[in-house]
Amino acid sequence: LVAGLEALKDLPCETVDHHRVALWVNTGLMADAMISLERGAEGVGLYRTEIPFMLRDRFPSEEEQRQTYRDQLQAFAPHTVTMRTLDVGGDKSLPYFPIEEENPFLGWRGIRVTLDHPEIFLVQIRAMLKASEGLNNLRIMVPMVSNVAELEIAQMLLYRAYDELLEEGFQIEMPPFGVMIEVPGAVYQAKDFAARVDFLSVGSNDLTQYLLAVDRNNPRVADLYHSLHPAVLRALRAIVVDSHSQGVPVSICGELAGDPAAALLLMAMGYDVLSMSATNLLKVKSVVRSVTLEQAERLLSEVMRLPDTESINRVIDATFRNTG
Numbered sequence: 001l002v003a004g005l006e007a008l009k010d011l012p013c014e015t016v017d018h019h020r021v022a023l024w025v026n027t028g029l030m031a032d033a034m035i036s037l038e039r040g041a042e043g044v045g046l047y048r049t050e051i052p053f054m055l056r057d058r059f060p061s062e063e064e065q066r067q068t069y070r071d072q073l074q075a076f077a078p079h080t081v082t083m084r085t086l087d088v089g090g091d092k093s094l095p096y097f098p099i100e101e102e103n104p105f106l107g108w109r110g111i112r113v114t115l116d117h118p119e120i121f122l123v124q125i126r127a128m129l130k131a132s133e134g135l136n137n138l139r140i141m142v143p144m145v146s147n148v149a150e151l152e153i154a155q156m157l158l159y160r161a162y163d164e165l166l167e168e169g170f171q172i173e174m175p176p177f178g179v180m181i182e183v184p185g186a187v188y189q190a191k192d193f194a195a196r197v198d199f200l201s202v203g204s205n206d207l208t209q210y211l212l213a214v215d216r217n218n219p220r221v222a223d224l225y226h227s228l229h230p231a232v233l234r235a236l237r238a239i240v241v242d243s244h245s246q247g248v249p250v251s252i253c254g255e256l257a258g259d260p261a262a263a264l265l266l267m268a269m270g271y272d273v274l275s276m277s278a279t280n281l282l283k284v285k286s287v288v289r290s291v292t293l294e295q296a297e298r299l300l301s302e303v304m305r306l307p308d309t310e311s312i313n314r315v316i317d318a319t320f321r322n323t324g
């Protein structure tokens, strides 16, 4: 941990003029949770449930999942933990559930897999709901949604699992339900999605890959993978406007939120929650605490006028050189 940053751990994440932005973390293992708490995380914006699945040699049972989820929820309580339902396919595969496709990033992944296997989805949702009993700090979100029907079916399965558990005698609250915006088509439907859910969360890793048609893991095209591309920035801003037009909060949980300069732009756009890897948390907090909201907004409006990533990076570098 960089010396000096540690002192920020318990200070609020707010600008010089007291505009607050929530800094949450992305987790997968219990170790992430511990590091996050040490650094003063105020919640979990993305708990990647596929990570505990990857550590096993078969699908974890409902009870095994309940215990794993309970540990996360308990570690962060009373702070919110946003659990994402299983996101396999694409670059993430389970050894005991192989998916072989020509074009995995455009294929069977995320919600597409779990809606085709409602038994996997329902067991997972039941385990999450049971784990939240008495804590009530759970949010559930679904990945890779590309149309309204997917989110409505997922929601219906959530209600079904919830009703079953009430009948079985569990005392649980219905958790907020959200969808990830990570498919370009979803950007243009953010309003339709927001009208049906409790929150949106942007997956900027996949959104960048799909908007720019650049495989996020292919080194040959890595120099085209620009999360600060004008097209990505316009999409990110449009999502906030549409989400807020429905009175729905919006988070971002891709790597971009952990980049201090990008975090300022995202805060200026109006993102309610920036969720990042714990390693970036205090760096981002230190930068947020060094500016006014107006300065961040000015940087955003300057950057939004530029035609390419190179000039955007130049402006950002110059700004950071001037302010130290």
Ligand code: PEP
Binding pocket: 046, 048, 087, 182, 202, 203, 204, 205, 206, 207, 253, 254, 255
């Ligand atoms: C994303 O796509 O930005 C995201 C947060 O999800 P993942 O990186 O797990 O695909």
Ligand code: MG
Binding pocket: 143, 182, 203, 205, 206
């Ligand atoms: Mg993703």
